[in-house]
Structures are given as C-alpha cells and as structure tokens.
Amino acid sequence: MTELIPDEEILFSVETPLGFQVRTTVSYWAIITTIKHPVMLGREVDVQATLRAPDEVRLSQTDEQIYLFYRFDGTKRWVCAVTKRLNGEGFLVTAYRTSAIKEGIHIWPK
DSSP: OOOOOTTSOEEEEEEOTTSOEEEEEHHHHHHIIIIIOGGGTTOHHHHHHHHHSOSEEEEOSSOTTEEEEEEEOSSSOEEEEEEEEETTEEEEEEEEEESSOOOSEEEEOO
C-alpha cells in the first residue's frame, strides 16, 4: 500500500490499543470492498471496532510492520483488519472475515 495522498478524504482514523492510529481513505476502502473483499461492504463500523478493541492482535511472521487485528463477530468467524505501521503511522491494508486466526507472533492481549 502506498502512503495516503494528502488531499484524499479520510474515511476513518482509529486509535489502536497498541498506541498507534490506523486510517484509510474513502477511495482505498472502495478498493477493499469492490475488488479485494466485497463481503466487507457496509462493515466499516466492524473494522473500526476490530482496530479499537480487538480480541487478539498478531504480528506477521514475514513482515514486522504488518499487524493483524482480530475480533470475533459472533458467527464462528472473525473480522480481520490487516494494517501496516510505517514511521509510526498505521494504514489499513485490507479487511476480511475468516474462520481461523493466522500464525504470527501473538502480541495482544499480553
């Protein structure tokens, strides 16, 4: 994911319990919900809740800047918000529903 262009409209910016903000733009959310994971259309609030109050956070095994935030959605599935933290700033990479938590370094809750 590239850095946000200053004049792009921010859809949301959420403080995570790890002490950094994660944001996404209106245009990038459109890419997530039309190309990457259409099932997430209309689930912005779920993604924000996942970032704000995750049940679990894992650090990617292959990229130390990638964090996977998981929140149980009550239907034997999780909402996963994948973020990248670069120079202290967090950006949403993608969001999807999953039935399993990926391998990675468990960092939240401690």
